Amino acid sequence: MSNYYTSIMGGIIIGLASWLLLFxxxxxxxxxxxxxxxxxxxxxxxAWRIAFMAGLIVGxxxxxxxxxxxxxxxxxxxxMIPAGLLVGFGSVLGSGDTTxxxxxxxxxxxxxxxxxxxxxxxxxxxxxxxxxxxxx
Amino acid sequence: METEDTPYTLKTGHSSEFGAVAPAASEPASKMARxxxxxxxxxxxxxxGGLVYGGMTQPKRxxxxxxxxxxxxxxxxxxxxxxxxxxxxCAMLTMLLAYWITVRPGRKPWLASRFVLPIRTSIxxxxxxxxxxxxxxxxxxxxxxGAAVASLLTGSTDAVxxxxxxxxxxxxxxxxxx
Numbered sequence: 001m002s003n004y005y006t007s008i009m010g011g012i013i014i015g016l017a018s019w020l021l022l023f024x025x026x027x028x029x030x031x032x033x034x035x036x037x038x039x040x041x042x043x044x045x046x047a048w049r050i051a052f053m054a055g056l057i058v059g060x061x062x063x064x065x066x067x068x069x070x071x072x073x074x075x076x077x078x079x080m081i082p083a084g085l086l087v088g089f090g091s092v093l094g095s096g097d098t099t100x101x102x103x104x105x106x107x108x109x110x111x112x113x114x115x116x117x118x119x120x121x122x123x124x125x126x127x128x129x130x131x132x133x134x135x136x
Numbered sequence: 137m138e139t140e141d142t143p144y145t146l147k148t149g150h151s152s153e154f155g156a157v158a159p160a161a162s163e164p165a166s167k168m169a170r171x172x173x174x175x176x177x178x179x180x181x182x183x184x185g186g187l188v189y190g191g192m193t194q195p196k197r198x199x200x201x202x203x204x205x206x207x208x209x210x211x212x213x214x215x216x217x218x219x220x221x222x223x224x225x226c227a228m229l230t231m232l233l234a235y236w237i238t239v240r241p242g243r244k245p246w247l248a249s250r251f252v253l254p255i256r257t258s259i260x261x262x263x264x265x266x267x268x269x270x271x272x273x274x275x276x277x278x279x280x281x282g283a284a285v286a287s288l289l290t291g292s293t294d295a296v297x298x299x300x301x302x303x304x305x306x307x308x309x310x311x312x313x314x
Binding site (some may be wrong): 003004006007008009010011012013014015016017018019020021022023024025026027028029031032035036039040041042046048049051052053054055056057058059060061062063064067069070071072075077079080081082083084085086087088089090091092093094095097098099101102103104105106107108109110111112115116117119120121122123124125126127128129131132133 | 179
């Protein structure tokens with residue numbers, strides 16, 4: 001199980017971060033929900049969203065550096081561009097992403113989130129299987 | 137995503153909206169609102185820490201988790217890399233505990249007047265189609281929105297391209313949903 005130590009700890013830290021936002025501000029720590037709100041509408045209560053995103057961006061830079069995590073090699077923009085569009089469009093249309101549905105949503109025991117998670121896991125697996133078979 | 141966005145009324149009884157930028161420089165922002173912003177920033181930092189430490193910002197690992205064909209290579213679980221699944225599961229279990237402890241009738245968040253949680257329960261076309269498209273993009277790139285945003289300052293052009301097009305996709309969806 002020592003293989004899984006960082007995965008378990010990483011997961012718990014993600015959960016605690018979401019908890020902090022729930023406990024402190026009563027808000028759901030769904031990254032796509034927060035970004036979608038920032039992009040989609042001007043709201044007076046957007047300040048906390050900007051602060052959260054700033055923390056995520058800065059924290060990402062700092063922790064990659066501190067933990068000396070290697071950054072992935074360059075993938076083809078031909079893959080990244082449609083992937084980004086699909087993730088952005090899909091997460092707003094489906095009201096959530098991995099953080100919003102799989103972590104906060106399932107934590108809330110939401111039926112909608114369960115359906116969403118099963119759906120995106122299924123299509124994610126299907127996509128990975130197809131791309132893996134294409135690479136062989 | 138919440139379907140309503142009611143301005144915060146602070147516990148202290150101020151009627152100012154939470155997180156609202158002070159309209160004039162002379163008017164000091166509410167102390168509670170400032171603590172709220174700090175808390176949101178720290179929550180973002182911590183989320184980034186968990187994502188990076190848990191390996192969620194390594195697209196190859198995410199794709200390896202989704203590529204379950206490796207499960208048959210050798211004895212169970214074969215060469216399948218389940219670590220991303222373990223991260224998601226542990227985060228979800230933590231939040232299960234969090235909601236159970238934190239969200240109870242009559243309770244309020246520490247720095248806000250109420251919990252703003254999604255209220256919709258219907259399983260509709262948009263939810264399923266959205267999640268379908270999300271999964272395809274996730275499986276292609278190995279990035280989810282949180283991990284991609286947390287990778288912006290690493291110098292990865294992949295993450296920058298991904299976040300840029302993701303914002304565009306979100307904009308399209310916002311227009312489309314109206």
